[in-house]
Structure formats: structure tokens, C-alpha cells
Amino acid sequence: MSVQAGHGQDTNMDERIGSGLKQRTKQALQDEFLRKAVAFTTDKLKNGRLQAMDAFGDWEAWRDRGRAIREHTNSHLDYYLSQFADNVAGNGGHVYFCSGADDAVKTFMGIADRHKAKLVAKGKSMVSEEIHLNHHLEDRGIEAIETDLGEYILQLARETPSHLIIPAIHKNKQQIADLFTDASGQHFEPETKVLAEYARKKLRNYFLEADIGLTGCNFGVAESGSITLVSNEGNGRMVSTLPKVHVVVMGMERLVPTFEDLEVVLNLLARSATGQKLTTYTSILTGARHPEDLDGPEELHVIILDNGRSAQLGDPIFQEVLNCIRCAACLNVCPVYRHVGGHTYGSVYSGPIGAVLTPLLQQDMKEAGTLSYASSLCGACYEACPVKIPLHDMLVHLRHRKVKMKLTSLPERAAFKTFQTVFGSVTLYKLATKSGYYLQKPLVRGGMIKAGPAPLSGWTQSRFMPMMPKQSFRDKWAALQAELAAKKAAREEQR
Amino acid sequence: MSRSAGSMTGKEAFMQNIASRLGRREPLQKAPERPFIGVPDFYRDRELSTNELIEEFIRNWTALSGRTLIVEEAEAPQAIAAYLKEVCAELGITRISRWEHDRLRELSLDGPLIEAGIEVVPWREDGADHLRLAEPPTGSEGNWAKRSKLLQAAETCRLGLVWPDCAVANTSTLALFSEGGKGRSVSLLTDTLVAVFRADQIVTRMGEAFALFKERYPNVQQMASSLNLITGPSRSADIENDLTIGIHGPGKVHAVIIR
Numbered sequence: 001m002s003v004q005a006g007h008g009q010d011t012n013m014d015e016r017i018g019s020g021l022k023q024r025t026k027q028a029l030q031d032e033f034l035r036k037a038v039a040f041t042t043d044k045l046k047n048g049r050l051q052a053m054d055a056f057g058d059w060e061a062w063r064d065r066g067r068a069i070r071e072h073t074n075s076h077l078d079y080y081l082s083q084f085a086d087n088v089a090g091n092g093g094h095v096y097f098c099s100g101a102d103d104a105v106k107t108f109m110g111i112a113d114r115h116k117a118k119l120v121a122k123g124k125s126m127v128s129e130e131i132h133l134n135h136h137l138e139d140r141g142i143e144a145i146e147t148d149l150g151e152y153i154l155q156l157a158r159e160t161p162s163h164l165i166i167p168a169i170h171k172n173k174q175q176i177a178d179l180f181t182d183a184s185g186q187h188f189e190p191e192t193k194v195l196a197e198y199a200r201k202k203l204r205n206y207f208l209e210a211d212i213g214l215t216g217c218n219f220g221v222a223e224s225g226s227i228t229l230v231s232n233e234g235n236g237r238m239v240s241t242l243p244k245v246h247v248v249v250m251g252m253e254r255l256v257p258t259f260e261d262l263e264v265v266l267n268l269l270a271r272s273a274t275g276q277k278l279t280t281y282t283s284i285l286t287g288a289r290h291p292e293d294l295d296g297p298e299e300l301h302v303i304i305l306d307n308g309r310s311a312q313l314g315d316p317i318f319q320e321v322l323n324c325i326r327c328a329a330c331l332n333v334c335p336v337y338r339h340v341g342g343h344t345y346g347s348v349y350s351g352p353i354g355a356v357l358t359p360l361l362q363q364d365m366k367e368a369g370t371l372s373y374a375s376s377l378c379g380a381c382y383e384a385c386p387v388k389i390p391l392h393d394m395l396v397h398l399r400h401r402k403v404k405m406k407l408t409s410l411p412e413r414a415a416f417k418t419f420q421t422v423f424g425s426v427t428l429y430k431l432a433t434k435s436g437y438y439l440q441k442p443l444v445r446g447g448m449i450k451a452g453p454a455p456l457s458g459w460t461q462s463r464f465m466p467m468m469p470k471q472s473f474r475d476k477w478a479a480l481q482a483e484l485a486a487k488k489a490a491r492e493e494q495r
Numbered sequence: 496m497s498r499s500a501g502s503m504t505g506k507e508a509f510m511q512n513i514a515s516r517l518g519r520r521e522p523l524q525k526a527p528e529r530p531f532i533g534v535p536d537f538y539r540d541r542e543l544s545t546n547e548l549i550e551e552f553i554r555n556w557t558a559l560s561g562r563t564l565i566v567e568e569a570e571a572p573q574a575i576a577a578y579l580k581e582v583c584a585e586l587g588i589t590r591i592s593r594w595e596h597d598r599l600r601e602l603s604l605d606g607p608l609i610e611a612g613i614e615v616v617p618w619r620e621d622g623a624d625h626l627r628l629a630e631p632p633t634g635s636e637g638n639w640a641k642r643s644k645l646l647q648a649a650e651t652c653r654l655g656l657v658w659p660d661c662a663v664a665n666t667s668t669l670a671l672f673s674e675g676g677k678g679r680s681v682s683l684l685t686d687t688l689v690a691v692f693r694a695d696q697i698v699t700r701m702g703e704a705f706a707l708f709k710e711r712y713p714n715v716q717q718m719a720s721s722l723n724l725i726t727g728p729s730r731s732a733d734i735e736n737d738l739t740i741g742i743h744g745p746g747k748v749h750a751v752i753i754r
Contacts (some may be wrong), residue, residue, distance in 0.1 A: 041736050061535040068531060078514040078522040082506070087715055089501035097505035099512075107504075119638075149742060150733035166733060173735050192737040200742055207743075208639040208650065224715050226722075234683065234729040234744030241679045241721075244638075252513075259705040260533030266701065267534075274732075277555065278666040278701070281744065282724035289720050290498060292675045294618060295646055296720055306509065313516035 017346040017358065018370030028340040034170045038341045041169050042332040048275020049329055056271060066268045067388040069261045070323035077313065080222040080255050087225025091287025093300040101131035104249060104305050108133060111301050112142055115245055117211035123229065123236040124148040125216030126326065127249045127305055129160065129348045145206045147235040149199055156183050162342030162350065164328035165273050170341055213239030213297065217250035219265055223258045226286040230279040237281050246297035252304050253322040265325055268386040272327035308361035317397050321356055323387045330381035330391060336374050345371060352381035352391045356398065365402050372398035433472040440468055534702060541699060548664040548697040549752060555667030559727030560740065561748045571753050575691060576607035578751065583613050583654060586687060590614040592649045593656035595676030599691065616648050618678040623648035646680060655685040661704050662697045668726040670704040672711065674719040682725060688745035693753045
């Protein structure tokens with residue numbers, strides 16, 4: 001499959017987010033299986049969401065409440081994060097605040113070193129992807145095993161997730177069977193049951209043997225310092241129950257104030273992500289095990305990461321992006337994502353949320369900011385968002401920012417400068433419409449421009465452009481007005 | 496005995512930065528006012544009768560491929576023992592784990608099960624002492640071989656028996672407050688999960704389960720270290736969107752409701 005080429009490994013991937021975008025898009029569009037698989041799965045998820053919404057009653061009231069809770073939490077994050085951290089520590093947990101990815105990686109390595117860890121079993125964690133933890137562990141000779149089935153498949157393929165909820169959305173059964181065959185030395189037929197059974201047995205052993213269990217955190221509960229993990233497979237429970245040490249890496253904004261609020265976001269998350277009423281397993285973990293407990297980790301470490309998040313706080317336009325609950329509903333409805341899949345975005349977070357989040361977190365408008373153009377601005381993402389993040393508006397604001405910072409291409413800037421001058425002057429505008437008619441003549445066939453030189457070819461490759469008429473609307477206006485007046489007079493006479 | 500002390504690294508500067516981003520000179524110390532909390536009112540106010548709760552739970556549970564048995568209180572011990580034996584026979588199960596829980600003990604299920612040749616591992620420190628375990632697999636790290644006999648035994652059990660603290664009707668969710676004799680592993684490591692509870696333990700929505708949890712543990716530091724909400728069997732759609740049941744946790748789930 002061509003998907004793998006060029007972006008199979010995430011090393012240095014981030015540096016080419018913008019300049020590699022066109023090339024990756026081209027590749028994805030040529031990949032028949034990818035496009036079919038992504039369309040099929042996103043349709044299924046989207047329809048599931050619509051059904052779950054209908055069955056839930058007054059979805060708008062839920063969205064409003066979800067948004068209000070997330071907004072309130074982030075606007076008072078200093079209070080709630082402090083309360084959360086105090087409670088984690090009060091329950092015997094160890095809390096580390098890390099401003100950047102390096103800091104978080106170093107902190108994790110410190111914990112791993114203290115336990116002489118050689119094997120880390122990982123639950124699904126986008127933040128660990130964000131800080132490229134697996135690479136650093138590999139460099140240290142520590143084996144890190146992804147235990148979410150989709151993530152495990154991708155790890156064998158040495159690829160990164162292309163969807164927040166179904167990470168291996170772009171892989172077919174045959175490819176998975178081949179990967180398992182290569183990894184195990186035994187032959188596998190492309191049968192879901194057989195493949196899943198193998199993964200269950202194989203991964204069970206990792207759960208039992210791991211020195212450290214690593215997870216993300218779907219929601220932290222400030223009033224108790226609890227870590228909430230959701231999973232359908234149960235791997236999140238495994239890695240937070242069996243290894244002696246549990247390490248959580250979480251974005252600093254991933255909080256709700258109380259259990260009452262948790263009920264709202266859990267309902268929104270499950271329904272928006274997969275259309276389930278509730279994810280199979282929701283584990284709410286409060287501190288390490290008690291002395292009278294006979295299982296559960298003996299140590300709990302919580303790494304809280306900023307990595308560009310705090311820069312959005314207090315920003316009148318972008319703070320709301322921190323309200324995201326990572327349900328991926330915006331990916332499933334996005335016409336762009338549905339055609340090109342997640343890898344095309346070249347960053348850990350894909351789809352509309354990725355196009356907004358990536359340039360903001362990396363504070364990089366030059367490369368990552370280019371993702372704001374990977375959108376038709378149709379607003380489907382906003383309509384689907386369970387916490388009403390106006391992603392389509394944010395994308396426009398990001399484009400604006402890119403222009404303000406003079407980061408668009410020189411010809412583009414020159415073109416818009418000319419556009420501004422011409423459209424700002426009556427004389428020049430008239431001249432342009434007149435001369436345009438004559439200049440286009442060599443390109444017109446049957447009233448349409450069907451092919452043209454760059455940059456016009458960008459348009460004509462996929463659609464025709466109607467020719468400019470000889471007389472502009474402006475020139476016709478006097479005659480049209482007279483015609484209208486005559487008709488009106490005639491009507492009145494008839495009365 | 497209590498848990499060892501926790502620790503905190505790098506909090507002050509981190510909080511100061513957040514506060515200044517939010518336009519405050521210092522981090523907020525006082526709890527902010529909440530004009531709203533939790534779910535919308537129309538959802539909170541919904542109330543169902545006991546029969547409606549049972550019906551709704553079963554409808555949702557069945558839709559997720561869960562099986563249900565309803566028994567009358569007077570016949571509970573015999574009926575549940577018979578059901579467990581039937582499930583074990585059907586799947587060829589010879590060893591089960593169960594919570595060390597007063598309500599389960601009152602049903603005296605161990606006797607009939609042992610009689611039927613089924614070994615029972617109660618979740619207490621000496622719960623696996625009577626068993627002869629095969630040598631645990633020694634992986635590259637050898638970690639598993641060093642774990643408690645109870646934990647190793649739990650991993651060899653194919654059915655787990657629990658008494659949930661409550662059940663939620665509108666999602667068909669079991670709420671398990673795991674601590675002490677109510678081990679997490681019992682509902683996790685087996686292929687089959689059987690949950691026994693009384694009809695009056697069924698509540699309408701998740702929030703009521705949380706309210707019960709907070710009421711049970713008013714002091715945050717005493718809270719059960721794990722509250723598990725279990726909604727149906729373990730599942731995955733990661734291979735070409737094919738629904739696979741029983742990927743890591745139990746793939747077969749049974750609810751036994753005592754009326």
C-alpha cells in the first residue's frame with residue numbers, strides 16, 4: 001500500500017507538515033483501499049452517532065451543557081488543576097508538571113530508571129504520541145508495547161494512528177494477517193476471529209510481565225484526583241491493574257470539576273465517538289492501591305503536560321480548542337478527512353481538530369499552519385462537535401494569522417495585493433473586466449475555460465470555469481434597470 | 496496502615512503561568528461559582544419504577560449480547576448455583592474466581608460448585624492456597640512468576656463472579672467499587688463474567704451510581720482505588736471494523752437479578 005511511503009515513521013514527520021501536504025494528499029487520493037476504508041468506517045461511526053443522539057433526547061441541551069462545563073473548567077484551570085493535583089498527591093500519587101515534551105519524556109525515563117524497567121505496556125494515549133515517547137524508549141532499549149489492538153497493529157507496521165478512535169482504519173485484514181505472520185513466524189489467514197485471538201493471547205503476556213503500565217487520561221476529576229480511562233477492549237483496565245507501577249500522561253486541560261460533570265462528558269464522548277450509549281469499560285482510578293487491596297498498582301505517577309496548551313488560555317479565539325474531548329466526531333464528518341485519511345495531515349492529531357490543534361500546540365504557523373487550508377470550511381465539524389468548538393471559524397482565523405505573519409507564498413501575496421488594488425478602484429476594476437474578456441479568448445472552448453496554465457490549472461483540472469461575458473453585470477445594469485421599470489409600469493397599467 | 500505519601504514536582508511555576516494566561520496575578524484559591532453542575536435537568540428528573548428499571552436494564556444488556564437470569568429471592572441460592580453450574584458445564588469451566596462479599600457468601604454457592612468439580616478462588620489473601628497451580632509462564636522479565644499466588648490463580652480462572660454495588664438501567668452498566676475483597680481482577684481476567692445483584696440496586700442513570708460512590712466514601716482519601724463501570728462484553732472494531740467480542744476482558748457477560 002502506498003500509504004506507508006514517506007510517512008510510515010513519525011521521526012521528523014512534523015517538520016514537513018506543511019510542505020509535504022500536497023504530496024501526501026496526492027498519494028492518499030490514489031489509494032483506493034484507503035479511501036474506501038475511511039469512508040466506510042467514518043460513515044458507520046457517523047451514523048452510529050446520529051442514532052445515539054436521536055435516542056438521547058434534546059442533543060442540543062447536552063452539547064450546551066458539555067460546552068459550558070469544559071469552558072468553565074478551562075477558564076478556572078488554575079483552581080481545578082491545583083485541586084486535582086493536590087488530591088492525586090493526597091491519595092499517595094506522584095504528580096509531575098511538565099511544560100514541554102522533553103520535560104515529560106525525561107520525567108518518564110526517571111521513573112523507568114528507578115524501577116529498572118525493561119517492558120512498558122501502553123494503553124491508548126495520544127499524548128504519548130504527541131511527545132514521541134516510544135522513540136525515546138526504544139533509544140533507551142526499553143520495549144514499549146501498544147496494547148490497543150489497532151495501535152498494536154500499527155506498531156508492528158511501524159506506522160502512526162490515522163484516526164483518534166480507530167487508529168488502524170487504513171489497514172485491511174490481509175495486511176494485518178501479513179504483519180502477524182511476520183511477527184510470529186506462524187502463518188495467519190485474514191480472518192478477524194483468528195487474528196483477534198492471537199492478539200489477545202500475545203498481549204495478555206505483556207500485561208502480566210510489564211514493569212510499568214502507561215496510560216493516557218480521558219478525564220481527571222478535580223474533586224477527587226481520580227483518573228478516568230475508557231476503553232472497549234479492556235486494555236486500559238489491564239495496564240492500570242496488573243503492572244506494579246501505573247504512569248499516566250495527560251494534557252493539563254483534561255479535567256472536569258466533579259463526578260456530576262463527569263457523567264455529562266462520558267455520555268457525550270461515547271455517543272459522539274462510536275454511537276455507543278457508554279464505552280464498555282470506564283475505570284475511575286483514585287490513587288494507587290490501598291493496603292487492604294489485593295491487586296492494582298502499588299505506585300501511581302501522573303505526568304501533566306502543557307506543551308503549547310497554556311498559550312491558548314486567555315486567547316479570545318483559540319482557548320475553546322482546549323474544550324475538545326477527543327471523540328473524533330469531527331473527523332468522521334469532514335469531507336476532507338474522509339477523502340485523504342489521517343496520515344495526510346502529517347501530524348499526530350488529524351482531521352479538523354488536528355488542523356487547528358497542531359499549529360497551535362507547536363506554535364508553528366509556517367509548516368503546521370498550512371493545515372488550516374486542508375478544509376472546505378463547510379462547518380460540518382462544528383455541527384458534529386459535542387462541545388461546540390467553532391473549528392471552521394478557527395481555521396479561518398489561522399489562515400488570517402498566516403497572512404498577517406507574511407507566511408503565504410510570494411506569488412499569492414502579490415496576487416492578493418493586485419486584487420486589493422484593482423477591486424479598490426473603479427477605473428482599474430472596469431479596465432480589468434474589459435481586458436479579462438479579451439485575454440481569456442485563447443482559452444475558451446464552447447463558452448467554458450476547460451484548461452489553462454498555472455495557477456488557473458489548479459481549478460480547471462477538476463472543473464470547468466464559465467468564460468467572462470463580454471458585458472459585465474455592472475455595464476448591463478443601466479439597461480436592466482430600464483427594463484425592470486418598464487415591466488413594473490406595464491403591470492400597474494393593467495391594474 | 497495507610498498508603499505511602501504522594502509527592503508533587505513543579506507545581507508552583509506551572510500554576511503561576513496558567514493564572515497569568517487567564518489574566519490573574521495569582522492562582523485562584525477560592526472555588527469558582529458554578530451556575531450549573533452535571534446533567535441537564537430534563538435528564539436528571541427522569542424517574543422509573545422498579546419494573547421499568549429492570550426492563551430497561553435487560554433491554555440494553557441483551558442488545559449488547561449479555562444474558563440475564565431473573566430469580567425470586569426465596570429460590571436464589573439454589574437457582575443461582577444451578578445457573579452457574581450450567582454456564583460452567585456449557586463452556587467446560589473448572590475454576591472460577593469470586594469476590595469475597597457478604598451477599599455472595601450468604602448465597603452459599605461454593606458448596607454446590609465444588610461438589611460439581613469446580614474450584615472456587617475467593618478474593619482474599621489465602622484464597623488460592625488450596626490450589627495446585629501449574630508453573631506460571633516465565634516471560635522475559637520473570638515478573639509474573641513473582642506475583643502473589645492469588646493473582647496468578649485469578650488468571651487461570653475462566654469465570655469471575657461479582658456482586659456489583661449498583662447497576663445502571665439506561666446504559667445497562669454494572670458499577671463495581673473495587674477494594675479489598677472486591678478485587679479488580681475478578682471482573683477482568685476471565686472470559687466470562689457473572690454479576691449477581693438485587694433488583695432494588697438498579698438505578699436509572701450513571702449519576703446515581705456516582706452519588707452512591709461519593710456517599711459511600713465521603714473522605715476522598717478513603718475512596719475505593721478503582722470504580723469500574725462495565726457495560727457489556729469486551730469488544731473491538733479495530734480489524735476492518737469487524738466487531739470482535741472478548742478481546743482482552745470477558746467476552747461473555749451474565750446478569751443475575753434477584754427480585
